[in-house]
Amino acid sequence: MLRLIVQRVLALVPLLFLVSVLTFSFTSLLPGDPADLIVGQQGTPEQYALVRHRLGLDQPLVERYAHWVEHAARGDLGTSFFNSVKVSDAVMQRLPVTASLTAVAALIAIAVGLAAGIAAALRPGSAVDRIATLGATFGQAIPNFWFGLLLAAIFAVGLRWFPATGFTPISTSVGGWLASVALPAIALGFASSAAIARQVRSAMVGVLQQDYIRAARAQGLSSRRVIFRHALKNALVPVVAVLSFQITVLLGGALIVEQVFAINGLGTLAITAVRQQDIPMIQGIVLVMVAIVVVVQLATDLLYGFLNPKARPS
Template sequence: MLRLIVQRLLALIPLLFIVSVMTFSFTSLLPSDPVDLILGETGTQEQHEMLRERMGLNEPIVVRYVQWLGRAVQGDLGTSFFNSVSVSTALMQRLPVTLSLTLVSALIAVVVGVAAGIAAALRPRSLIDRLATVGATFGQAIPNFWFGLLLVAIFAVNLRWFPATGFSPLSASPVDWLRSVTLPAIALGLSSSAAIARQVRSAMVGVLQQDYIRAARAQGLSSRRVILKHALTNAMVPVVAVLSFQITVLLGGALIVEQVFAINGLGTLAIGAVRQQDIPMIQGLVLVMVGLVVVVQLATDVIYGLLNPKARPS
């Protein structure tokens, strides 16, 4: 298992290099000039030239990339074109917010999805199974931002149980943090829980028909032990792959849900950077998101190896 982790971490280096080259190249092809966006129409030609030289935009793209890469390997991703804020500092400030939202929504998706899938699999073609199937279909069809607005209208505006907008850090107040993250996490985790429920139901139905499950029941083991220890453990092997994809989807969906609840995470930072064409910020965001996806894939490989010994590297 340690060998697998080392291999994945080493593979991250060329991946980030390729992503940085592509991101740097694509951002250089943007039609708008950052200098024109900063100075506007009132700037003189001398001001344009001075600002372009200060930002290093007079250099060829290869020279600019080599200079940026040299700073990036030292942890310096540059400075924002518009507010002179360090890109690394801005990302580190917003990253815990997005990670909190993603992790809580993933927990909700797993708990709800696995519970619904098990309930449906234990009684195939029953009312519970049909309700779970219909609920999963609606869950995957409803956009998370629309569901977020619905939650705000009901639980924040009418009932006033949760705040409608904003985010409270966990270090400041765990209770306020939980209240601020509950509604966006539910809105974000709904569609993922639906996908997980469908996969768990399908896998559990197949596992419960295996001979070793019948043998476990014949030995007098309790239904809870048979389901949780034997059936669910084997059924979770294909579910892990779906869970990995869903966590990646949650990371992308968090960027949209943050706008609905006015949460200052990576989503707000990304949309602002794209609107302003803040090239250093865009490059830093892309690298961070790619790194997060690779970490999720690594965690998935480790969990898959723990559940399925045959998948472990020799």
């Protein structure tokens, strides 16, 4: 297991380098010039040149990249072009909002997906199976932002059970935090729960037909023990790969759902940065998001290796 961890960590080094190059290159080649937005149409050529020099835009691209990587390695992602706020401070201020929304959505997706998938696999062809399959198809077809608008209209505006907009930090009020993330987390996790349910059902149906499951039942083991101790553990092996992808999807979808519920997370920060062509802010957000995805991928790789000994290096 230790060798697996070392191999996965070493494999991340070239990946992070490639991501840093692509992130810096693409954002630096965006059309337009941030100096034009700062100086305005009434600015003089001298003011324009002074702003470009202050922002470091007059330096060669390779030199700017080396300078950015050097500071990023120390945790300094630069300073915003427009409000002189440190990018790392702005990102870390918004990150807990997006992370909490993604985490709650992931818990909902896993719980609902596992329950629906197991229930459908235990009774293939039954009404429960057909309802779960229909619900999974329905869940994957609905855009999360549309589902979020529907939930807000019914449960926030109509019934007034939850707040329609805003975010309450968990440090302020646990109940307020849970109420503020409930609807956006359900809207975000619904499609992922559908994908997980389909994968769990498919894997469980195959596992339940194996000879060792029949042997366990013939020995008189209870159905609960057979399902959760023997069948589910082996069925989760292919599900882990889907789970890793779905968490990444949740993280990206959170940026959109935040706009529906007016939550000031990374999504709002990213959209504002794109509109202003705030290159350091865009680069910082992308780099942090990629780092989170890489950590999630590493965790799922290790979980996959734990569940499947064949995946471990000999």
